[in-house]
Structure formats: structure tokens, C-alpha cells
Amino acid sequence: xxxxxxxxxxxxxxxxxxxxxxxxxxxxxxxxxxxxxxxxxxxxxxxxxxxxxxxxxxxxxxxxxxxxxxxxxxxxxxxxxxxxxxxxxxxxxxxxxxxxxxxxxxxxxxxxxxxxxxxxxxxxxxxxxxxxxxxxxxxxxxxxxxxxxxxxxxxxxxxxxxxxxxxxxxxxxxxxxxxxxxxxxxxxxxxxxxxxxxxxxxxxxxxxxxxxxxxxxxxxxxxxxxxxxxxxxxxxxxxxxxxxxxxxxxxxxxxxxxxxxxxxxxxxxxxxxxxxxxxxxxxxxxxxxxxxxxxxxxxxxxxxxxxxxxxxxxxxxxxxxxxxxxxxxxxxxxxxxxxxxxxxxxxxxxxxxxxxxxxxxxxxxxxxxxxxxxxxxxxxxxxxxxxxxxxxxxxxxxxxxxxxxxxxxxxxxxxxxxxxxxxxxxxxxxx
Amino acid sequence: xxxxxxxxxxxxxxxxxxxxxxxxxxxxxxxxxxxxxxxxxxxxxxxxxxxxxxxxxxxxxxxxxxxxxxxxxxxxxxxxxxxxxxxxxxxxxxxxxxxxxxxxxxxxxxxxxxxxxxxxxxxxxxxxxxxxxxxxxxxxxxxxxxxxxxxxxxxxxxxxxxxxxxxxxxxxxxxxxxxxxxxxxxxxxxxxxxxxxxxxxxxxxxxxxxxxxxxxxxxxxxxxxxxxxxxxxxxxxxxxxxxxxxxxxxxxxxxxxxxxxxxxxxxxxxxxxxxxxxxxxxxxxxxxxxxxxxxxxxxxxxxxxxxxxxxxxxxxxxxxxxxxxxxxxxxxxxxxxxxxxxxxxxxxxxxxxxxxxxxxxxxxxxxxxxxxxxxxxxxxxxxxxxxxxxxxxxxxxxxxxxxxxxxxxxxxxxxxxxxxxxxxxxxxxxx
Numbered sequence: 001x002x003x004x005x006x007x008x009x010x011x012x013x014x015x016x017x018x019x020x021x022x023x024x025x026x027x028x029x030x031x032x033x034x035x036x037x038x039x040x041x042x043x044x045x046x047x048x049x050x051x052x053x054x055x056x057x058x059x060x061x062x063x064x065x066x067x068x069x070x071x072x073x074x075x076x077x078x079x080x081x082x083x084x085x086x087x088x089x090x091x092x093x094x095x096x097x098x099x100x101x102x103x104x105x106x107x108x109x110x111x112x113x114x115x116x117x118x119x120x121x122x123x124x125x126x127x128x129x130x131x132x133x134x135x136x137x138x139x140x141x142x143x144x145x146x147x148x149x150x151x152x153x154x155x156x157x158x159x160x161x162x163x164x165x166x167x168x169x170x171x172x173x174x175x176x177x178x179x180x181x182x183x184x185x186x187x188x189x190x191x192x193x194x195x196x197x198x199x200x201x202x203x204x205x206x207x208x209x210x211x212x213x214x215x216x217x218x219x220x221x222x223x224x225x226x227x228x229x230x231x232x233x234x235x236x237x238x239x240x241x242x243x244x245x246x247x248x249x250x251x252x253x254x255x256x257x258x259x260x261x262x263x264x265x266x267x268x269x270x271x272x273x274x275x276x277x278x279x280x281x282x283x284x285x286x287x288x289x290x291x292x293x294x295x296x297x298x299x300x301x302x303x304x305x306x307x308x309x310x311x312x313x314x315x316x317x318x319x320x321x322x323x324x325x326x327x328x329x330x331x332x333x334x335x336x337x338x339x340x341x342x343x344x345x346x347x348x349x350x351x352x353x354x355x356x357x358x359x360x361x362x363x364x365x366x367x368x369x370x371x372x373x374x375x376x377x378x379x380x381x382x383x384x385x386x387x388x389x390x391x392x393x394x395x396x397x398x399x400x401x402x403x404x405x406x407x408x409x410x411x412x413x414x415x416x417x418x419x420x421x422x423x424x425x426x427x428x429x430x431x
Numbered sequence: 432x433x434x435x436x437x438x439x440x441x442x443x444x445x446x447x448x449x450x451x452x453x454x455x456x457x458x459x460x461x462x463x464x465x466x467x468x469x470x471x472x473x474x475x476x477x478x479x480x481x482x483x484x485x486x487x488x489x490x491x492x493x494x495x496x497x498x499x500x501x502x503x504x505x506x507x508x509x510x511x512x513x514x515x516x517x518x519x520x521x522x523x524x525x526x527x528x529x530x531x532x533x534x535x536x537x538x539x540x541x542x543x544x545x546x547x548x549x550x551x552x553x554x555x556x557x558x559x560x561x562x563x564x565x566x567x568x569x570x571x572x573x574x575x576x577x578x579x580x581x582x583x584x585x586x587x588x589x590x591x592x593x594x595x596x597x598x599x600x601x602x603x604x605x606x607x608x609x610x611x612x613x614x615x616x617x618x619x620x621x622x623x624x625x626x627x628x629x630x631x632x633x634x635x636x637x638x639x640x641x642x643x644x645x646x647x648x649x650x651x652x653x654x655x656x657x658x659x660x661x662x663x664x665x666x667x668x669x670x671x672x673x674x675x676x677x678x679x680x681x682x683x684x685x686x687x688x689x690x691x692x693x694x695x696x697x698x699x700x701x702x703x704x705x706x707x708x709x710x711x712x713x714x715x716x717x718x719x720x721x722x723x724x725x726x727x728x729x730x731x732x733x734x735x736x737x738x739x740x741x742x743x744x745x746x747x748x749x750x751x752x753x754x755x756x757x758x759x760x761x762x763x764x765x766x767x768x769x770x771x772x773x774x775x776x777x778x779x780x781x782x783x784x785x786x787x788x789x790x791x792x793x794x795x796x797x798x799x800x801x802x803x804x805x806x807x808x809x810x811x812x813x814x815x816x817x818x819x820x821x822x823x824x825x826x827x828x829x830x831x832x833x834x835x836x837x838x839x840x841x842x843x844x845x846x847x848x849x850x851x852x853x854x855x856x857x858x859x860x861x862x
Contacts, residue, residue, distance in 0.1 A: 336661075
């Protein structure tokens with residue numbers, strides 16, 4: 001397992017250094033991850049990345065490579081280097097299930113331990129949750145815009161090569177059907193799919209030869225890319241080669257509603273009534289919604305998805321909300337700057353439902369979890385005294401997150417499915 | 432070295448499979464990376480990621496882990512698996528130096544080899560160049576808006592944890608002075624820096640105790656975060672503790688022009704005239720430009736930088752532009768879809784200068800590099816017959832890219848520094 005320890009801002013370690021020096025580092029502390037608002041006036045957010053956070057915490061160890069570099073650079077004192085050499089997170093983490101929805105102030109992750117143990121995880125935890133949740137939130141909107149039609153994730157080439165893998169994972173959790181990314185298939189069990197590129201057609205001496213080569217290798221059920229030269233000519237060639245068994249055609253350019261209708265008409269005229277049409281080309285939730293009345297069978301989303309459809313980060317922050325005083329008693333804390341003021345204290349969260357429809361995000365400040373009648377308890381233990389619950393990690397964790405997401409998104413009121421900017425679908429009430 | 436082979440779209444391998452089957456896979460081919468336009472009406476683009484591409488090509492090998500998974504999933508035939516097992520890129524890659532500027536149609540990378548060798552690198556090469564160049568381009572605009580004042584990259588928490596590392600690298604190439612990201616320091620030699628978080632103040636029983644702890648550990652030259660409670664009170668505390676030697680204060684909230692002026696006035700009244708002021712808080716090139724008249728000494732940019740300041744991907748595509756016919760002669764190729772039409776043929780590029788100022792991006796289609804008088808040759812060999820030129824990789828490659836960027840950005844005409852959207856700073860002429 002590659003160490004994740006230096007995927008960290010320098011100040012986490014220098015704060016640790018100063019706190020070890022004055023003795024405050026070992027004060028029991030509670031850090032909370034939450035978002036002050038939903039980016040872009042979205043109606044709900046989708047939490048993703050929790051399983052990856054747990055893996056990253058497990059791999060947050062300082063080996064010789066990391067310690068030697070820190071020593072050479074003089075980042076922290078030798079006492080702090082000794083402390084880091086022995087570091088292994090031994091605290092507890094609780095939070096929302098991966099795939100769960102969140103709203104402003106939802107405490108999606110809570111880290112409890114000493115200040116030292118918690119502070120050095122800040123950067124890494126935020127990187128993962130902010131990136132993955134931005135993608136999952138955009139993906140969920142596309143899934144709802146697509147209705148019953150399946151969506152494939154194809155954005156690998158438009159984002160960092162490792163972000164591509166986690167974006168596929170996040171999109172799948174939020175309801176996409178498949179990904180083009182092979183590593184996401186291998187690591188996270190996301191179903192993989194693919195069609196062909198224009199290069200494959202251009203490699204061959206004619207479009208017909210390219211289609212024949214693809215059909216020979218992949219079978220008649222394959223998806224042929226038909227817009228390299230002339231779309232209508234390509235469709236005739238394709239149907240001539242395989243007849244009505246042609247699986248699907250992909251269209252990647254042009255004014256899609258017009259082209260799609262013409263393609264469907266021509267396929268039907270040629271008798272290929274069961275041949276499906278898949279469209280790609282910078283689709284986002286708005287473009288997908290605009291194709292609702294077009295005879296599209298499936299969508300591929302790439303660029304706009306991996307960019308979070310205009311909001312590439314989720315806006316989560318990681319704040320100290322409670323810490324021990326000298327006498328050991330816990331004290332809620334929060335900064336006071338007007339536009340960034342926080343809510344002090346350890347929190348629990350519940351989703352209130354009425355006739356199966358979500359009506360409120362209820363957040364309660366309390367040391368231990370209270371009972372809230374008629375509400376779904378949102379906070380579950382993920383790590384207890386350093387032991388990670390394996391149910392939330394690996395491919396099983398991803399499958400569970402996908403199922404959980406499908407369940408909870410169905411509870412949202414109708415207004416949540418509006419693509420326009422506005423207020424959160426349900427109010428957050430801090431009790 | 433971890434394999435990069437599955438950081439790839441499935442269709443690259445299925446196209447390979449079909450092309451190996453019909454014999455076209457071994458046709459000599461030329462693939463080109465270019466961008467049809469500059470995102471967001473930017474005046475120029477900054478190429479970054481080339482050094483990472485070379486490392487990724489080196490690591491693009493199919494070991495047992497990758498082959499076993501492909502076999503189990505039935506992605507490609509056993510013949511193709513055998514071919515992949517032996518794969519090692521043996522072709523040539525040429526392109527713009529990392530840090531170089533680019534314009535619409537600039538051939539920033541050209542991959543020559545068989546179709547098979549080139550096609551399977553498409554996804555990975557695009558992932559890296561699109562992500563890194565988007566960051567470098569945004570970074571360069573912030574650097575030009577900041578003028579002589581230094582900029583630190585602090586966006587790790589707002590992007591994927593590995594994208595954070597390459598974003599730091601890209602920002603440094605484009606002229607940032609430092610990063611908060613430790614892994615970018617270790618891997619790429621980017622200078623690291625840091626201040627402190629609000630959590631550190633909240634951990635302590637008073638702001639004064641927090642400041643004292645930080646000063647004890649880091650010295651009087653440290654940067655104190657002064658906006659946890661009351662900014663003016665914090666400044667008085669800070670100066671009382673260390674006097675005029677106080678290194679710097681950081682402000683992370685409020686209406687910055689107003690707060691910065693008040694802070695400067697108060698510091699000066701207290702005699703701390705050499706104490707610097709650094710500001711953070713979602714800065715982008717526009718916010719930085721708006722602070723030009725304020726007494727700011729340095730900036731920290733995070734969220735907006737790692738999101739490419741609204742354009743998180745560079746829009747590069749990877750297209751087959753030339754390939755052999757059956758008789759071995761090379762044939763230029765391009766697709767014909769109206770809005771995505773490409774320019775066929777192997778290309779070379781030159782920047783024409785007049786009195787040291789760039790006036791034109793000249794692109795010439797030719798088999799071998801032509802001479803263009805009075806122009807800077809933009810295309811250099813990066814990989815020759817599978818051998819990577821080490822000058823473009825590692826920390827030396829990053830330093831060279833940073834120096835090259837500083838040199839070439841100084842050649843741009845004044846109009847290039849306008850932050851408003853518009854035409855590219857110089858025209859692209861395809862000869």
C-alpha cells in the first residue's frame with residue numbers, strides 16, 4: 001500500500017509540531033466535515049468518497065521515504081518526526097453512509113481523537129470527499145434528467161488520470177450504468193463498456209472496412225460510430241453489413257435532436273427498428289433533459305461530468321468543533337468570522353420523513369446520539385478506535401453505496417429534481 | 432513503478448483487438464494532440480504535463496495483474512492479450528516543450544508508431560495534458576494579475592488527492608512561488624510553505640496562547656492567521672508578542688480591500704512596518720487583479736486554481752492525422768463532421784517573432800521539419816524509437832519547464848495579459 005501521508009498541506013504538520021511542543025496536541029478533539037452551502041444552487045448533494053477515505057486513512061503512515069524527506073527539508077522537529085513514525089490513526093470516525101444525500105451543515109464525517117491525530121488527516125479527507133462528491137452530485141442530476149435511459153461515464157480523458165478512476169466510481173454510485181475506464185472496473189467493480197473512436201474508421205481504407213473489422217471482432221451487437229464522414233451513408237452501410245441485428249449506433253456531433261430523429265427514421269425505414277441510438281458530445285444534465293423527447297436509447301457523459309458540471313469541488317470544510325479543556329471537560333468551539341462562522345459542538349443528524357418523503361434535515365448537538373422519532377438516523381460508525389469497518393470499503397462498499405443512494409434519492413420531494421438553481425430541497429434545522 | 436496501463440478507456444483495447452484481427456493494427460500512424468479552441472476565450476494556453484506523460488508512457492506495461500483482469504472480463508481476445516504482454520512503446524514522440532504556450536490547432540504532442548502502439552496511449556495522454564494544462568493556464572493568468580507579488584498554491588483540499596500534486600506542479604511551472612502540498616515538494620521539487628489553520632487557534636485556550644505556541648515553534652518570521660475572532664485585536668496581540676519582527680499575517684475572510692487596508696494601517700501604527708500581509712479566500716485572477724491597489728504582499732490561491740478558474744480541462748483531443756496505405760505510403764486523414772473537422776497530416780510548428788514579440792503561430796504540414804526563417808522552432812523530440820529523453824522528466828524537467836515558461840510568456844504581446852474573454856493573442860496560420 002503506497003503511503004498517503006504526504007498528500008497533505010505543510011501546515012498540518014507544522015501545527016502538529018507546535019502543538020506537540022506546548023502540550024495541546026494530545027487534547028481530545030472532534031473535527032467535523034460539512035458544507036456551508038450547496039454549490040450552484042443545487043437542491044441536494046450526494047456524498048461520495050467515504051470508502052476511499054477509509055483506505056487513505058489506513059495508508060496514512062510515515063515510512064522512511066516520508067520521514068527522510070521531512071527531515072531533509074526541515075519541515076518539523078525531530079520530536080515530531082518520532083511521533084509521526086509511530087502514527088497510526090487510533091481514534092474513531094463516524095459519518096453519513098457513502099451515497100447518502102447531504103444539505104447545508106450536514107455533518108457528513110466526524111473524526112474523534114487527539115488534536116494531533118485528527119488535524120493531520122484534514123487535507124487528505126477533504127481532497128477525497130470534495131472531489132468525489134462533486135462528481136456524484138453532478139452525476140445524480142444527469143441520472144435524474146435521463147429518466148429510464150442508461151448513462152455511461154466516458155470522461156477519463158478530461159480529468160487527471162487518477163481522478164478519472166474515482167470519478168467513474170462516484171458516477172456509478174450516483175446511478176450511472178457503466179464506465180469506459182478500465183481501472184475503475186478492476187479496482188471498484190464498475191461495469192465497463194465502450195464503442196469505437198473516429199481514428200478506427202480513419203485507419204481503414206473505407207468506413208465499410210472499419211465497420212466490418214469491428215463487427216468481426218465484437219459481433220453484430222456492437223455500437224458503431226457513424227459520424228466520421230456522412231451519418232446517413234454510414235447507417236446504410238452498417239445495416240447493409242449486419243441487417244436488423246445491428247446493436248447500436250453512436251452519434252458524437254451535430255445538432256443532436258435533429259440528427260437523432262433523422263437517424264431513428266432511417267434505421268426504421270431500413271428495418272433496423274431494434275437498433276439503439278447512443279449519443280455523446282459534451283452532454284450535461286441540461287443537454288440530456290433537452291433530449292427527453294428525442295428517440296435516444298442511452299447517453300454517454302464525459303467532460304461535463306468529470307468537471308462536476310461547472311462545480312468541480314463540493315465545498316466541504318473540516319473544522320474543529322469541540323476539544324478538551326485543561327481539566328479534560330469538552331468545550332464546543334467555532335470561529336467567529338461573519339461569513340464563515342461555524343456551528344460548535346459534536347453533532348448527530350436525522351432525516352425526517354412524512355409518508356416516505358423527506359421533509360427535513362435535523363441536526364442535533366449532543367455528546368451521545370439522541371433518539372429522534374420517525375426519522376432516519378444518518379450517522380453510522382465507520383472507524384471505531386482505529387478499526388475500520390470493512391463493510392464500507394472495497395467493491396462491497398461501492399455496491400452498498402450505490403444501493404443506498406438509489407433508496408434515499410427516491411425519498412426526495414419532486415422539487416429536488418428541478419435542474420434550475422434554487423434552495424435546498426429540504427430545510428436544515430439545527431436543534 | 433505502478434502500471435498505468437488500465438488508466439485507459441475500454442475502447443482503446445477493443446479497437447486494438449479488431450485492428451490486430453484484420454491486420455491494420457500495424458499500419459504506421461501519426462496521432463496528434465491539439466485543441467480546437469482556447470477554453471473560455473483565453474488569450475493563450477500553457478502546456479503542462481509533458482514530463483508526466485513521458486513517465487506514464489514508460490509505466491504503460493501490462494503485467495499479470497492487468498492481463499488477468501482483462502482475461503477474466505473478456506475485454507479482448509487471447510491474441511491481443513499476448514500482444515499487450517509484450518507491449519512497450521517503441522515509437523517516437525515529439526512536441527512542444529513543457530511550459531510552452533499554445534494556441535488553437537497548435538500540435539502540442541505528436542505520437543508516431545504503429546496504429547496499435549499509438550491508439551492505446553490516447554486516454555492516458557489526454558488525461559494528463561488536459562488536467563495539467565488547465566491548471567497551468569489558470570495559474571499563468573493569476574501570476575500575470577499578481578504582478579511582482581508572489582503566489583502560493585493552496586488548493587490540495589479542493590481537488591482529487593493526486594490531482595492536487597500535479598496541480599501544484601503545473602502552477603509552479605506557470606510561475607507560482609510555492610505550494611502547500613508536501614508530496615509536490617517531495618516528488619517534483621516544488622518549494623513548500625504553510626501558515627496555520629483556524630483549528631490551531633481554537634485548540635488553544637486563547638488566541639494569544641495559540642500565537643505564542645506557533646512563534647515558539649516556527650520563530651517570529653512565521654505567518655499568523657488573524658481572523659479567527661477579531662482581526663484588529665489579533666494584530667495587537669501578535670505585535671505585543673513579537674514586536675516589529677512579526678513576519679506576516681494571513682487574512683482569509685471579509686471584504687479584502689477594506690480589511691487589508693485597515694490591517695496595514697494598524698500594523699504601521701504599531702511599528703510593524705515590515706510585517707507582510709498575505710491574503711487567501713477563494714482568489715482567482717479577477718479577485719487578485721482587484722487587489723492590485725491594496726497593500727497585499729502575497730497571495731494564496733486554492734479552490735479556483737485547482738478548478739482551472741472555471742475551466743477544469745484544456746480541451747485537447749488526440750487524433751489520427753496520417754497513416755500508411757496498403758502500399759506503405761503515408762496518407763493524411765481527418766474526420767469530416769462540420770464542427771469537429773480536423774486538419775490532416777503530420778505537422779510542425781513555429782512561433783514568429785517581431786522585435787522579440789510573438790506575432791503568429793505558424794503550423795506547417797510536412798513529413799520532415801522545414802526551415803522557417805526568423806521563427807522559434809516549437810517541436811522538439813521527446814521520445815526517439817522508444818527512448819525517452821530524460822531532460823524532460825523528473826525534477827530537472829519541471830525546473831526547465833518553469834524557466835522555459837517564464838521566457839516565452841515574456842514574448843507575448845500586451846493584449847495577451849487581458850483577463851477578459853476574446854480572441855487568441857496571436858493568430859494561428861496553417862501553411
